[in-house]
Amino acid sequence: MPETPSDRPVVPKDAATVMLVRDGSAGLEVFLQKRVKAMAFAAGMTVFPGGGVDPRDADISVSWHGPGPDWWAERFGCSPEIARALVCAAVRETFEESGVLLAGPDASTLVGDTSHYAEARAGLVARDLSLAEFLAREDLVLRADLLRPWSNWVTPEGEPRRYDTRFFLAAMPTGQHADARTSEAVEAYWATPEQALADFAEGRCQLLPPTRVTLQQLAEHGSASAALESERTMDKIIPKLVKRDGRWYVLLPGEPGFEEAK
Structure with missing residues (x-):
């Protein structure tokens, strides 16, 4: 959070993040990563895999199965071109940061072990290779x-780096393994939403407001399938920065003082 917010808001960059979920012995579990402290954004925070859209994510040559860009554009309130890029960014970033690849040889199958794509994964991270390629x-x-x-x-508004982030949900593919082989995270692990929220409450991890709220939402579902089948609304949620007693705080819609904050 900036010590002094900017007077001229930075235009948010489109981004995508993905909550990978599975069913564990204690119920629904979600894949989390603790970001390295040297990161320019969300340093040291515990997050879901994700990142900014690459211009090449909008490549129309991507072989695609499932709801098309128009369907996603309607859900996220954006153009089909941006919607295409967001879905591709979600798949690319998830693969780059966790090794989980939401793709397969055809429309009814998924790849299994993704370790033999290690070279391609590195190429995607280095931007030497596009997702379409x-x-x-x-x-x-x-x-x-x-x-x-x-x-x-x-x-x-006021933050030096701003993102318009669309959150996606996906079930962990059978036969694949989510790992921590990314330079952006110091550790990665599976946890129930309740465990992650307890860690936050007791100071064992740091969560940005969107991550915390999303974990609270996921905690309402007893299984991965229940979460995947839930109906969601896609209104843009834009928190506000307010200064109290010399410190900046984030206010969420619905919290006391939000409507009065400028």
């Missing part, structure tokens, strides 16, 4: 049908 080279189909729209959060 990778999928075409491996003759893979992007499985948009495995993603669900969840929410839309925008970084508050």
Whole structure:
């Protein structure tokens, strides 16, 4: 959070983040990563995999199965071009940061062990390779049908880095393994939403408001399938920064003082 918010709001960059969920012994579990402290945004925070849209994510040559860009555009309130890029960014970032690939040889199958795509994964991270190029080279189909729209959060005005982030939900693919082989995280793990929220409450992890609220929402569902089948509204959620006693705080819609804050 900035010590002094900017007087001229930064235009938010489109971004995508994905909550990978599975059923564990204690109920629904979600995949989390603790970001390295050197990151320019959300340093040291515990987050879901995700990141900013790359211009090449809008490539129309991507082989695609599932709801098309028009369907996603209607849910997220954006153009089909941006919607296409958001879905591709969700798939790409999830693969880059966790090794989980939501793609398969055809519209009814998914890849299993993704370790043999390690070189391509590194190429995507380095931006030497685009998602479209990778999928075409491996003759893979992007499985948009495995993603669900969840929410839309925008970084508050005043922050030096702002993102218009669409949150997606996806079930962890059978046969694949989510790992911590990314330079952006110091650790990665599965936890129930309740465990993650307890860690936050007791100071064992740090959560940005969108992550905290999303975990609270996921905690309302007893299984991965229940979460995936839930109906969601996609209103943009834009918190506000307010200064109290010399410190800046984030206020969420519905909290006391939000409507009065400028």
